[in-house]
Amino acid sequence: LLSFEPPWSYVSEPGLAAHVEDVQRARSLIEAAGWRQGANGTYEKDGEPLQADMEAAPGRPSRVAFGALTMDQVGRCGIDGSTIEADRSTLVDTGTYPDEGLDLAVVTMPTGIADSFASGRIRSPERPDGLNIIGWDDPESDALIDRMARTVDMDERAEASRALQRRLADELALLVLWVDTEPVAADRRLTSATGPIDASRAWWDRAIETWILPTR
Numbered sequence: 001l002l003s004f005e006p007p008w009s010y011v012s013e014p015g016l017a018a019h020v021e022d023v024q025r026a027r028s029l030i031e032a033a034g035w036r037q038g039a040n041g042t043y044e045k046d047g048e049p050l051q052a053d054m055e056a057a058p059g060r061p062s063r064v065a066f067g068a069l070t071m072d073q074v075g076r077c078g079i080d081g082s083t084i085e086a087d088r089s090t091l092v093d094t095g096t097y098p099d100e101g102l103d104l105a106v107v108t109m110p111t112g113i114a115d116s117f118a119s120g121r122i123r124s125p126e127r128p129d130g131l132n133i134i135g136w137d138d139p140e141s142d143a144l145i146d147r148m149a150r151t152v153d154m155d156e157r158a159e160a161s162r163a164l165q166r167r168l169a170d171e172l173a174l175l176v177l178w179v180d181t182e183p184v185a186a187d188r189r190l191t192s193a194t195g196p197i198d199a200s201r202a203w204w205d206r207a208i209e210t211w212i213l214p215t216r
Contacts, residue, residue, distance in 0.1 A: 004165070035050055042078055043078040052081040053081050055084050064083060109174075114144075115145065118142060122137065141167055148161060
């Protein structure tokens with residue numbers, strides 16, 4: 001995934017560049033910061049190894065698996081680390097993690113909600129229910145989000161959303177890792193009071209009160 005909008009969304013931006021693993025560039029950046037590779041292949045500085053452990057929430061196999069994949073990739077860059085399935089009570093609260101001194105946080109965000117990047121929705125101790133849990137504060141993004149909120153024209157909303165997705169990608173505001181999906185099956189005979197059901201449209205399954213299933 002390259003955006004907060006899933007690829008099946010009608011506002012998905014297909015022109016975003018894919019992220020490519022570049023071990024050599026990663027090693028060059030590490031060495032430029034003063035780290036030197038030790039005898040065991042791990043970078044060191046002042047006698048300390050370059051290490052990054054990742055804590056994963058218990059009972060979430062996808063996150064534990066992602067942690068293992070991440071540690072395998074950073075290991076190829078000369079960084080030592082492991083994935084720890086942490087106790088839920090010790091995990092950092094997403095409302096306070098920017099103040100916890102972490103270098104990186106992997107957090108759950110809702111897909112398709114532009115307000116997750118509005119500066120007026122930044123989560124904080126004073127605003128614990130804020131949707132913007134990454135603390136993104138950018139006037140250009142705010143202008144695009146406001147443009148989306150001010151129109152009901154689907155094409156205009158899609159254009160503004162795609163511009164927002166490009167902005168976030170250009171500024172590396174976030175790296176989208178994966179999206180959890182749930183399969184939906186529908187009887188071929190299913191229709192609605194307003195006409196045929198088009199499963200390719202956004203939110204096609206939201207108005208179930210209008211659905212009609214003919215009897216056999």
